Amino acid sequence: MKIVECVPNFSEGRDIEKINRIMDVVKTDEHIKLVNYESDADYNRTVVTLIGDPNHMINLILKMVEVCLKEIDLNKHSGEHARMGAIDVIPFIPISDITMKECISYSEKCAELIYEKYDIPCFLYAEAARFEDRKSLPSIRKGEFEGMKDKIKDPHWLPDFGKQEIHPTFGCIGVGARDFLVAYNIDIATEDESPAKKMARTIRKSSGGFQYVQAGPVYLENRKHTQVTMNILNYKKNPIYRIFETIKMEAKRYHVEVTGAEIVGLVPKDALVRSLKYYYACNNLEFPESISLKEVVQDVKKYMLFRDFDETKIIDYFL
């Protein structure tokens, strides 16, 4: 049975009633499993993690677009996280019995239907991208909702589906296929954004850092401290522990403390195990042949200061 993961996010993270009305559509779907969803008031967005059959996934996505079209007007939206659409991004991720190539086809079908039904322009990104500079979502999204009004009229930025005009309240969407992405943030115990900014630069690809890391600084108004916020596009080649230890190394020069870390959405057990092996080896401990999700949770809290983390954030919990 073909299983994809899909992690759409929508641009509302504050108004509980709106969030509930949108999430009702998801929760009442018979075919797709809602793994979890997280609303963040600072980012003012909600990340939804879904698992299921790819055709049913497309149907649910269309229903989500419909409800977000009613509920969200980006002209009235602000938040820490960059966005160009009321639903900003729709990635199809191969999980079980399905290839990347198939996920690309499903993403194309999904984008085509969104345009046909709701007249919202869609850009194909990541593995589904048809142009080199559409592989990275930030490259497409640069300028955000406000800037896309003009950008989309540039022939270079003709959307893959849709006309050269963003939807007046919804904006436009990045639809694509990609490998599993770890959204990972490291807490820096200061309100001064400058250390997080400098540290983000040291680890991210775009300024010379690790090949599969996109990172930036952010100030969390509600928590009163900064973070280095990042996506790890390939956790096998850029394991979490190495990024965590590099940030700790850089933090020393700024005399700031690394006090915690968090995963946004889900993470594969494999990604955590790869990092735990580093700490076991450093501490002269043999890594067990099989390790329970419960033990993994304990260990990542101990060695990598994960907070707000439990078994239900590990994708293997749902398989």
Place this chain on the structure above:
Amino acid sequence: MKIVECVPNFSEGRDIEKINRIMDVVKTDEHIKLVNYESDADYNRTVVTLIGDPNHMINLILKMVEVCLKEIDLNKHSGEHARMGAIDVIPFIPISDITMKECISYSEKCAELIYEKYDIPCFLYAEAARFEDRKSLPSIRKGEFEGMKDKIKDPHWLPDFGKQEIHPTFGCIGVGARDFLVAYNIDIATEDESPAKKMARTIRKSSGGFQYVQAGPVYLENRKHTQVTMNILNYKKNPIYRIFETIKMEAKRYHVEVTGAEIVGLVPKDALVRSLKYYYACNNLEFPESISLKEVVQDVKKYMLFRDFDETKIIDYFL
């Protein structure tokens, strides 16, 4: 007055008499300053660092090609360092009152003359490259002297100057222009090559590491330990200290000791100062407004375990 640095290396690091006969040509040149040269028996090559006027530089390079043609037969050569020519690489590096564009022109002129006078095929590399896959020297050199015999017949690998046949004893040369490159090795106190191999992978671009680092493992027969050997192509974006600290972080898991580090050839004072600032900051020390070369030498030994290092390895000493 236009000044370029040029760092040709030739493939002889063991036979003192041969090395002397080749270096005599360099030492007796009236116009070009020989900054230093280092022969390495394990690598079986000699790296020569030259500074001076670009036209005189080309004349000296031609004389070096002539003497290496007499002295070196690559069919009888082996060593730790990859090579495709008796002189393997000739980079022109802008130092003073000269642009990268001018350095590219000088490298083209040099390659053309080498082919005309000695019938040795030349590939333009780095900033002078005319094809994407000739930017990196290892990409051109893959297969080395032995493999280039066939590779050069592939239309894709038509040399930029010369016919599709390597010189039977000399091979072929990479000629180009590039920014200052730091050749840097970190000592790992074990004879087992596996930790150095794994650590090289964590830092080098080609396997997901830092953007401007090329690295590999090497076993030094004469010193009886391994090294992570590397080129840093942009020391501003990938500073030495960060690579050194990352290697120390990884070394912990393999329970191996990082016992020293060395610079091959020269390094700009600026590259050292940038790294020292990290250690000063970590130690709550204010970095002095001006720091002498002597102090820099003391500090890099203290904080980054440099060995066999003195002021004459800092390029600013010669300016």
